[in-house]
Amino acid sequence: MKNIIIALLLVSSAPLMAQIGGLSASKLSSLTVDVVDYKKVEFEPGFFHARASKYWNQDRVLKNYYSTSDSLRMLTGMYFRFTYGLWNNLEMGVSLSSDMSLSQWGVRYVVMQKKNIAFAAVAGLNIPLGNTPVDKRLRAGSNSSQAGIGVVGSLFSDKNLSLDFTAEYMHFTDQQFAQDKGGLYLSLDVGYYIWDRQLQFVGAASYQNVDSKEGTHEVLTLYPGITIETGKDYIIVLAFPFDVYGRREAKNTWINFALTLTFD
Secondary structure, three states: OOOOHHHHHHHOOOOOOOOOOOOOOOOOOOOOOOOOOOOOEEEEEEEEEEEEEEEEOOOOOEEEOOOOOOOOEEEEEEEEEEEEEEEOOEEEEEEEEOOOOEEEEEEEEEEEEOOOEEEEEEEEEEEEOOOOOOOOOOOOHHHOOEEEEEEEEEEEOOOOEEEEEEEEEEEEOOOOOOOOOEEEEEEEEEEEEEOOOOEEEEEEEEEEEEEEOOEEEEEEEEEEEEEEOOOOOEEEEEEOOEEEEEEOEEEEEEEEEEEEEEEO
């Protein structure tokens, strides 16, 4: 499952940057070094629901969104990912939001892969397609393209225990009214399989940091969840992320579901 890239862009209260999209993963938040098998296609529909009643201000202090405690901010949506195994060590793909307002194009190349450790390089371009009137003179984060590069690492203790790490840097390619600059994304996932590798328990954490005209935006999110791999050509992913730290960002709780399908 691709990490919850589009949800992170849409649910946040400020313009946190979307990560590199269109690429496969084996856990929740991080990418993995492995690519889609040669000449195979992965198709992944995903669903997310998020809600928030508080946000962190510029001093990292939690504040209420609304004057009464019975009000919430909720957002529900879907995304679709298509990934193709171009060669044995290279994949490319695209993720699309359900309303087609955002496209994320990515490529991953396996640099080194040994028994217990592996590394890959990733690059991508996020292109807003838009479903709303846009003033081209005011280049906001929602209608500005982003380019990014990153590195992915995987460690394998045994056949059941593994760790994935992703570090990405994204940069807006357009001059913006909000003067948003580069964004850093870090994530770490640890997974453990049971029942002959049919069920994987995953714990993950991600951190995002973006500089804008009004100051730094940042958020730290924890991801408990599972992957169910009882079939040969599909994986079911369930995650329950929640934000634990931030600045100029909403404090969200989430439910995420994805179904990864593989086709020859």
